Amino acid sequence: MGQPTPNQNAVAAGDAAADSAFLRACRREAVPHTPVWFMRQAGRSLPEYRKVRQGIGMLDSCMRPDLVAEITLQPVRRHKVDAAIYFSDIVVPLKAIGVDLDIKPGVGPVVEQPVRSRADLERLRPLDPEDVGYVTEAVGILTRELGGTPLIGFAGAPFTLASYLVEGGPSKNHERTKALMYGDPELWNALLDRLADITAAFLKVQIEAGASAVQLFDSWVGALAPEDYRRSVLPASAKVFEAVAPYGVPRIHFGVGTGELLGLMGQAGADVVGADWRVPVDEAARRVGPGKAIQGNLDPAVLFAPREAVERQAARVLEAARGLDGHIFNLGHGVLPDTDPQALTDLVAYVHEQTAR
Numbered sequence: 001m002g003q004p005t006p007n008q009n010a011v012a013a014g015d016a017a018a019d020s021a022f023l024r025a026c027r028r029e030a031v032p033h034t035p036v037w038f039m040r041q042a043g044r045s046l047p048e049y050r051k052v053r054q055g056i057g058m059l060d061s062c063m064r065p066d067l068v069a070e071i072t073l074q075p076v077r078r079h080k081v082d083a084a085i086y087f088s089d090i091v092v093p094l095k096a097i098g099v100d101l102d103i104k105p106g107v108g109p110v111v112e113q114p115v116r117s118r119a120d121l122e123r124l125r126p127l128d129p130e131d132v133g134y135v136t137e138a139v140g141i142l143t144r145e146l147g148g149t150p151l152i153g154f155a156g157a158p159f160t161l162a163s164y165l166v167e168g169g170p171s172k173n174h175e176r177t178k179a180l181m182y183g184d185p186e187l188w189n190a191l192l193d194r195l196a197d198i199t200a201a202f203l204k205v206q207i208e209a210g211a212s213a214v215q216l217f218d219s220w221v222g223a224l225a226p227e228d229y230r231r232s233v234l235p236a237s238a239k240v241f242e243a244v245a246p247y248g249v250p251r252i253h254f255g256v257g258t259g260e261l262l263g264l265m266g267q268a269g270a271d272v273v274g275a276d277w278r279v280p281v282d283e284a285a286r287r288v289g290p291g292k293a294i295q296g297n298l299d300p301a302v303l304f305a306p307r308e309a310v311e312r313q314a315a316r317v318l319e320a321a322r323g324l325d326g327h328i329f330n331l332g333h334g335v336l337p338d339t340d341p342q343a344l345t346d347l348v349a350y351v352h353e354q355t356a357r
Ligand SMILES: Cc1c2[nH]c(c1CCC(=O)O)Cc1[nH]c(c(CCC(=O)O)c1C)Cc1[nH]c(c(CCC(=O)O)c1C)Cc1[nH]c(c(C)c1CCC(=O)O)C2
Pocket: 038, 039, 040, 041, 042, 043, 044, 058, 085, 086, 087, 088, 089, 090, 091, 103, 104, 105, 106, 107, 108, 109, 154, 217, 219, 334
């Protein structure tokens, strides 16, 4: 592998963000306040998002740098969150290598020809940075406009991407995915390895263009038992983290329902591990093991309760985080589409106020 060569704009923007509360917390350094951002902060809960997206398909919007930059900036302006997350979707790199898929409103990613055989696997070619020139362009705009606010790049983890590819769409039980994993381990390992390379290439594009941190979303991996995760998933996720390690940007690893997997997810190599709301953050930190920051973990449904109740539940998260040497406040999963945006703005202010040092 060649030496990483971030461009000069990226270096300048990175310098401005380097001392931000978010990046300091990722590195487990002292912070002026606990940093806050929200998974899925850019999107349907915001009226200004629905306005700019009118008449433009989800995947089309991901390929328009001006629109991507605007949507990424919207929650930063409105909520004063401590980090921006790049507006895209986990299936964008798959679309970019020619997989025939679409994101259907209210459904999610749907794949025309699911991947279930060796011949299907051969259709997944490596990602060339030129396949996603619009990402380089949008990240470039963003790092200039964000100033000192760090930009988080992201990608889907091999297991979660495999689930969409094998099932052909969203799935509750992941039955075809598991059938392949148990029934043809050789093909399964080859699929995850190929997805690891695509994911790593996609993260590198974002980092080289100026992203200050990256998050690997393994949203659906909580469906697995620890032994299956260790054997059939961990090597591919570890390959992704290792591939981007030379850049030195913080690497975040997140999944839902991963209480029993947190130790193994820590072993996969991230610097920060995200937990959902089912495990308190101090217990999550104990399970993840030493030397890693923790991100989380207010239940996104709590935001539908009155303000005082939201604050009581947020206070519980902060209390559990008190002894940790690196905590990034977030929800335990993404912002739900019907969330009142004001509840998010108020929550950011509350966390900042309560943790100001
Ligand atoms: C599993 C997953 C997907 N996509 C993603 C994940 C991992 C995170 C998680 O677990 O929630 C990641 C994602 N998708 C989107 C972002 C944008 C950045 C952000 O604000 O976090 C991110 C980080 C935009 C989006 N991705 C999608 C939307 C909604 C589509 C729209 O606004 O038209 C947005 C804003 C579509 C999508 N794409 C996917 C789903 C499940 C959906 C929702 C389907 C629906 O209910 O409509 C796959």
